[in-house]
Amino acid sequence: MNGKEVHSVNPVAPETDRIRLLIVDDEEGYVNVLANRLEKRHFDVTKAFSGGDAIRAVRGQDFDVAILDLKMEDMDGIEVLKIFNQMGLDMEIIMLTGHGSQEAAREGISIGAFDYLTKPCELHELIRKINQAYRKRKKSE
Template sequence: MDNVGGAGRVVRLLIVDDETGFAEVLCKRMRRRGVEAASAASGDEAVRLLRREEFDVAIVDLKLQGMNGIEILKVFRLMAPDMPVLMLTGHGSEEARDECIKLGAAGYLSKPVEFDRLLDKALELGAGSVRA
């Protein structure tokens, strides 16, 4: 899958995960594929980033310290209603998945997740929302 969306612009991705090692590796691998990626280790940090920059898609871990993934999803829906949010978790339940989808998550994947599958899903979602 191509890493660009409309008008040939590169997809901008925000990763929210308190496992900083995982987030850093994911960002590096995304950048190697030509995706602009930034990471936040908390909900507060993610909100600050989203206030400063526009992103085409976000990947949000469900279990975080402080603000959890569902709370972040609610805030993102208010701040950037057109930005797809892909939920990612290693501790999820069917109830949590259903709640995320009901609140507007574009998808829900379980860890461990194959990198290529995550990349393809993020690019698919991000390419549809790339801003001019």
């Protein structure tokens, strides 16, 4: 479906450049469906199913925004965030948390994450946050 011109009723129109997204979550089903839906909305999506995957992905490619689940089997989202910070990546991060773990989310924000969303979240809300993050990144350039 990539490259195909789509007349869509998306609430948020994509920016001029395709935003490069990295989705990190150990729930493969979630990552896949989210990637499909976001690609359909003209985002350039890369999937990572674990903290390790995510780190490998950022080594090979630049991203504008990463969506990071905070609770994963191999690595805590906060740990991943810290590693990203160490790598000095020019990338905004939106965290996904469960209800009741906002503390971790706040911790993430304190060490440089852009914002967080509680799972499950509305797609349009996620896209709005992605665009906000992207705009912020553009501004800081």
